[in-house]
Amino acid sequence: MVSDIKVEIFKGENGQGDFVAYEVPRLESQTVLDVVTYIQRKLDPALAYRFACRVGMCGSCAMMVNNRPRWTCRTHVEEVVKQGQLKIAPLRNLPHIRDLATDMAPFFDKMQKAGGCFVADATVPQHMLEIDPLSAARQEVDAGIECIGCAVCYAACDVAAWKADYVGPAALNRAWTLVKDERVADVNWYLKQVALDGGCTSCHTQGACSVHCPKSLNPSRSIAGLKQAMANAFLKGVL
Amino acid sequence: MKQLVESRAHVAYVAFVVHRLSGISLAVFLPVHFLVLGLVIESTAALDGFIAWTDQPLVKAAEAILIVLLCVHLAGGLRLLLIEFVVWNDRQKLFISGGFAISLAIGLLFLLNG
Numbered sequence: 001m002v003s004d005i006k007v008e009i010f011k012g013e014n015g016q017g018d019f020v021a022y023e024v025p026r027l028e029s030q031t032v033l034d035v036v037t038y039i040q041r042k043l044d045p046a047l048a049y050r051f052a053c054r055v056g057m058c059g060s061c062a063m064m065v066n067n068r069p070r071w072t073c074r075t076h077v078e079e080v081v082k083q084g085q086l087k088i089a090p091l092r093n094l095p096h097i098r099d100l101a102t103d104m105a106p107f108f109d110k111m112q113k114a115g116g117c118f119v120a121d122a123t124v125p126q127h128m129l130e131i132d133p134l135s136a137a138r139q140e141v142d143a144g145i146e147c148i149g150c151a152v153c154y155a156a157c158d159v160a161a162w163k164a165d166y167v168g169p170a171a172l173n174r175a176w177t178l179v180k181d182e183r184v185a186d187v188n189w190y191l192k193q194v195a196l197d198g199g200c201t202s203c204h205t206q207g208a209c210s211v212h213c214p215k216s217l218n219p220s221r222s223i224a225g226l227k228q229a230m231a232n233a234f235l236k237g238v239l
Numbered sequence: 240m241k242q243l244v245e246s247r248a249h250v251a252y253v254a255f256v257v258h259r260l261s262g263i264s265l266a267v268f269l270p271v272h273f274l275v276l277g278l279v280i281e282s283t284a285a286l287d288g289f290i291a292w293t294d295q296p297l298v299k300a301a302e303a304i305l306i307v308l309l310c311v312h313l314a315g316g317l318r319l320l321l322i323e324f325v326v327w328n329d330r331q332k333l334f335i336s337g338g339f340a341i342s343l344a345i346g347l348l349f350l351l352n353g
Contacts, residue, residue, distance in 0.1 A: 015240040067245040092242050156246040205319060207251025207331070218329075220251070227323040 005081060007035055009047065010089040015096040019087065020044075032072035033061050035086065036100065049100035056214065059150030063100050064089040069155035071214040092155040107151045107168065114171035115193035118178060121185040129183055137180050144177045144222050146215050153209035153219055165198035169209035169219035172200050176222035179229055191226075191233050200226040254335045258315035261308040268305060299353045307346035314338030 051061035094102035153169040209219040
């Protein structure tokens with residue numbers, strides 16, 4: 001490959017700044033993260049961005065690529081380049097730190113707020129539960145448990161942009177995997193957490209989370225499941 | 240930082256926007272509807288006069304749009320009630336596009352019968 005890619009990268013601090021243009025050689029099987037790394041190593045050593053594993057496991061390299069949130073380490077340039085151009089910006093809906101780095105703290109704080117911690121039944125050591133991997137409940141947990149916490153769904157979500165206290169699709173997906181987990185001590189506690197303002201009832205089922213999840217998870221389905229479980233608990237008088 | 244967003248270009252987002260806009264349009268229409276029905280309190284002639292006025296082609300077209308809005312809002316609402324209170328189904332695109340198609344067909348039938 002001989003042509004260059006025209007890359008525009010947002011540079012600045014705390015939301016203030018502008019796009020800066022670079023030219024990067026086009027290579028075979030090149031990822032967007034490769035492009036950003038090339039710019040930092042060869043053209044602009046001061047460029048701030050975040051990555052770790054480079055293989056789609058750590059969830060730290062997500063950015064806005066041509067106005068869509070994506071994991072950059074597993075996004076090939078050829079999939080997203082438009083007329084030889086790439087526009088790369090920090091993830092939407094999160095506080096901006098510098099250049100392509102955002103503050104992920106609110107994203108993980110909201111996971112905790114939605115009841116994202118596993119609290120096992122205290123009797124488990126005495127009565128070890130046998131979990132059938134083929135049971136319907138476990139299959140539902142398995143469908144949502146591969147989240148890597150990359151915040152792509154959170155950046156794609158308009159409700160997260162409009163409503164500051166909305167916990168977001170990843171946090172609710174996590175809560176759903178715990179609600180369906182037979183080992184947790186108190187399912188109703190999780191349902192109470194997601195029933196709070198900014199919880200699952202704030203979701204408008206726009207579906208951007210499911211469309212953009214790089215792991216092909218379906219947070220919309222998880223949130224709909226939480227709404228069902230919440231309504232059932234309410235009708236039974238436990239909420 | 241203001242960002243241009245293209246993550247809305249998918250069918251579920253279109254369904255969300257259509258559901259909101261049709262809901263707002265129906266909310267605006269309802270008071271006018273009740274106002275027209277209230278004409279009968281003054282005199283039946285006033286209502287008859289208004290009904291005769293609605294026979295104009297442009298008003299008929301507006302009525303067809305209204306029927307499509309009503310159907311599309313109903314279909315969208317039923318879809319949401321189904322997935323949020325009964326059971327999830329992965330064929331959401333089919334449900335959404337089916338709801339749009341049936342709503343348009345009903346509007347067309349209204350025009351053809353008018």
